[in-house]
Amino acid sequence: xxxxxxxxxxxxxxxxxxxxxxxxxxxxxxxxxxxxxxxxxxxxxxxxxxxxxxxxxxxxxxxxxxxxxxxxxxxxxxxxxxxxxxxxxxxxxxxxxxxxxxxxxxxxxxxxxxxxxxxxxxxxxxxxxxxxxxxxxxxxxxxxxxxxxxxxxxxxxxxxxxxxxxxxxxxxxxxxxxxxxxxxxxxxxxxxxxxxxxxxxxxxxxxxxxxxxxxxxxxxxxxxxxxxxxxxxxxxxxxxxxxxxxxxxxxxxxxxxxxxxxxxxxxxxxxxxxxxxxxxxxxxxxxxxxxxxxxxxxxxxxxxxxxxxxxxxxxxxxxxxxxxxxxxxxxxxxxxxxxx
Amino acid sequence: xxxxxxxxxxxxxxxxxxxxxxxxxxxxxxxxxxxxxxxxxxxxxxxxxxxxxxxxxxxxxxxxxxxxxxxxxxxxxxxxxxxxxxxxxxxxxxxxxxxxxxxxxxxxxxxxxxxxxxxxxxxxxxxxxxxxxxxxxxxxxxxxxxxxxxxxxxxxxxxxxxxxxxxxxxxxxxxxxxxxxxxxxxxxxxxxxxxxxxxxxxxxxxxxxxxxxxxxxxxxxxxxxxxxxxxxxxxxxxxxxxxxxxxxxxxxxxxxxxxxxxxxxxxxxxxxxxxxxxxxxxxxxx
Numbered sequence: 001x002x003x004x005x006x007x008x009x010x011x012x013x014x015x016x017x018x019x020x021x022x023x024x025x026x027x028x029x030x031x032x033x034x035x036x037x038x039x040x041x042x043x044x045x046x047x048x049x050x051x052x053x054x055x056x057x058x059x060x061x062x063x064x065x066x067x068x069x070x071x072x073x074x075x076x077x078x079x080x081x082x083x084x085x086x087x088x089x090x091x092x093x094x095x096x097x098x099x100x101x102x103x104x105x106x107x108x109x110x111x112x113x114x115x116x117x118x119x120x121x122x123x124x125x126x127x128x129x130x131x132x133x134x135x136x137x138x139x140x141x142x143x144x145x146x147x148x149x150x151x152x153x154x155x156x157x158x159x160x161x162x163x164x165x166x167x168x169x170x171x172x173x174x175x176x177x178x179x180x181x182x183x184x185x186x187x188x189x190x191x192x193x194x195x196x197x198x199x200x201x202x203x204x205x206x207x208x209x210x211x212x213x214x215x216x217x218x219x220x221x222x223x224x225x226x227x228x229x230x231x232x233x234x235x236x237x238x239x240x241x242x243x244x245x246x247x248x249x250x251x252x253x254x255x256x257x258x259x260x261x262x263x264x265x266x267x268x269x270x271x272x273x274x275x276x277x278x279x280x281x282x283x284x285x286x287x288x289x290x291x292x293x294x295x296x297x298x299x300x301x302x303x304x305x306x307x308x309x310x311x312x313x314x315x316x317x318x319x320x321x322x323x324x325x326x327x328x329x330x331x332x333x334x335x336x337x338x339x340x
Numbered sequence: 341x342x343x344x345x346x347x348x349x350x351x352x353x354x355x356x357x358x359x360x361x362x363x364x365x366x367x368x369x370x371x372x373x374x375x376x377x378x379x380x381x382x383x384x385x386x387x388x389x390x391x392x393x394x395x396x397x398x399x400x401x402x403x404x405x406x407x408x409x410x411x412x413x414x415x416x417x418x419x420x421x422x423x424x425x426x427x428x429x430x431x432x433x434x435x436x437x438x439x440x441x442x443x444x445x446x447x448x449x450x451x452x453x454x455x456x457x458x459x460x461x462x463x464x465x466x467x468x469x470x471x472x473x474x475x476x477x478x479x480x481x482x483x484x485x486x487x488x489x490x491x492x493x494x495x496x497x498x499x500x501x502x503x504x505x506x507x508x509x510x511x512x513x514x515x516x517x518x519x520x521x522x523x524x525x526x527x528x529x530x531x532x533x534x535x536x537x538x539x540x541x542x543x544x545x546x547x548x549x550x551x552x553x554x555x556x557x558x559x560x561x562x563x564x565x566x567x568x569x570x571x572x573x574x575x576x577x578x579x580x581x582x583x584x585x586x587x588x589x590x591x592x593x594x595x596x597x598x599x600x601x602x603x604x605x606x607x608x609x610x611x612x613x614x615x616x617x618x619x620x621x622x623x624x625x626x
Contacts, residue, residue: 005479005481005486005490009490020393020449024449038539049446052445052446052447052524053447053448055441055445055447055524056441056442056445056446056447056450057441058441059438059440059441059445059524059528060437060438060439060441060442060499062434062437062438062440062454062494063431063434063435063437063438063494063495063496063498063499064451065459065494066491066494067494067496068551069475069497070466070468070472070491070495071460071463071495071496072456072460072558073471074468074469074470074471074472074475075460075463075467075471075503077471078467078468078470078471081471083468087476088477089477092401123619127476136358136359138364139358139359140355140359142351142352142355143352143355143356143359147356149612149613151359151363151607151617152364152612153608153612153616154363154367155362155363155366156608156612156616157366157367157605157608157609157617158366158367158369158370159369160549160553160598160604160605160608161373161553161555161597161601161602161604161605162552162555162571162600162601162604163553163555163571163595163601164553164555164571164572164574164575164576164600165373165553165571165601167372167578168370168593168594168596168597169372169594169597171371171578171588171590172373172376172593172594173368173369173372173373175385175590177385178386179385180368180372180383181387182384183386183387184387187387201417208425214365214366214368215366215369218366219619222616222620223619223620226620228358238345238418246385250624256504271462274464275465275466277462277556278556281556281574282578285492286341293386296466298468300466303470303473304560309474311370312466312470313467313470313471315375316464316467316469318348318472319464319467320463320464320467321464323462323463323464324462327462340526
């Protein structure tokens with residue numbers, strides 16, 4: 001069946017512009033009339049207020065109409081597909097299979113290995129990244145403004161090159177023959193023969209993790225800089241007068257006051273970490289022996305190569321649930337905000 | 341007094357040392373990229389290749405890469421430029437329109453819509469990707485410009501920042517304009533848009549950088565070489581799903597990488613203050 005895409009998009013935008021305000025308008029008028037009939041003295045909402053409702057929805061219609069087609073409906077579809085054996089083929093109708101996809105995933109050793117690899121990656125990178133960012137930010141905020149900008153910019157620079165370029169460079173740095181990493185390490189005497197970084201099952205994941213360390217999560221640095229810069233200097237002066245040690249100052253003043261930033265960096269790191277994908281696609285291909293077979297890469301292979309849309313959707317729904325739980329924990333932690 | 345001064349100085353020196361060390365480590369890959377793109381590797385790589393003096397620098401790698409991909413390099417750069425300007429400009433406009441409505445026009449359901457925006461922020465990419473991928477096949481958009489451009493023409497991603505920004509514009513301005521007989525659309529084009537220039541710069545730059553670095557959607561839905569973006573060109577040349585194509589000339593790959601990252605590197609360096617501001621919104625407190 002061919003769907004005229006432009007008609008669909010147009011209808012979606014038009015629906016957003018017309019249907020909700022009309023319903024609210026009608027409801028407002030009817031309820032007003034009803035209350036008047038019941039003998040209550042109600043003043044009808046003035047016409048210019050009601051007209052604003054139409055303008056409001058008219059203005060949000062394009063954004064929400066587009067998102068309906070490309071975000072909201074696909075989200076619902078994804079959950080529906082996860083209960084069927086859907087494929088890309090339009091001629092084969094999808095059969096409802098209930099929870100079979102989910103049961104298959106939960107009993108699939110490859111999936112669990114993928115989860116383990118992803119969690120190892122997160123545990124290997126996230127704590128390091130948080131403390132390194134805090135440490136570097138702590139050094140940066142005490143510098144003159146020019147150097148603050150300089151280091152923030154320089155540390156962020158590698159991050160803007162883009163994922164594909166980053167992967168190309170990573171492959172070049174960790175070239176299995178006489179690549180840069182091998183040459184440097186050999187010259188320094190750490191290794192005697194070349195290492196096939198991403199071709200060796202003992203080295204692939206650790207190399208990715210160390211590569212992430214060296215890349216420095218500069219967003220974290222920038223966020224911590226802003227947070228540390230916001231702490232009033234009096235706190236430290238007061239602590240100095242009371243004779244606090246640097247450790248005490250860090251534990252009792254700095255750490256509690258940058259907590260919102262720590263939560264933010266941790267949560268975005270967790271959400272991003274669970275969606276780690278590019279290294280598997282562009283560098284290792286999930287190998288060797290599945291040691292970099294991240295969850296998202298499994299999903300990608302399931303729908304793109306195996307053409308099992310149903311199962312891939314079930315996997316992504318599981319991933320979504322994990323991320324929603326993390327976000328809710330985030331919300332709970334953030335609710336106990338620190339005032340200063 | 342002199343004691344604390346001394347301490348402060350030593351601390352600063354150490355700070356500089358550590359920071360310079362770490363920055364150098366973080367910048368090695370970039371340095372290597374730029375360097376490799378200008379030298380002739382000739383089969384093997386050696387640390388001698390990294391000398392600044394006595395090396396032969398040339399644009400051969402750039403030229404050879406263009407030859408290898410059949411002269412399509414300018415086309416790829418043009419494609420990248422198109423897909424990272426047209427959808428971004430359009431979605432920015434509609435996002436600001438919606439942001440204006442959600443911050444300055446009172447209508448029922450507004451809080452609900454805002455809640456929807458917040459809730460959809462946490463949805464993983466792959467959840468919606470699979471049905472959208474299926475849908476663009478049904479639309480017969482696969483392997484055309486439509487699939488690269490039309491899905492991005494509008495969206496709710498830019499609304500949050502727009503709303504936060506426009507809340508700071510005083511409502512009295514809008515009211516006085518309305519009293520003077522300005523229509524709702526007039527208020528938006530004559531008052532809100534001129535006052536939102538910083539917002540436009542922020543959304544535009546972050547959107548451009550994001551769209552320019554995008555490779556995965558292009559990888560999924562384009563086959564024709566003439567439709568590749570420069571990122572997709574790199575992905576195709578490094579050979580996805582192979583464990584290291586050994587005979588790859590990394591000089592050429594790095595040349596392409598330099599071209600692919602140069603526009604955003606320059607843009608970032610020019611507008612880094614704005615960039616850094618954009619990153620910290622909503623992250624420091626609450």
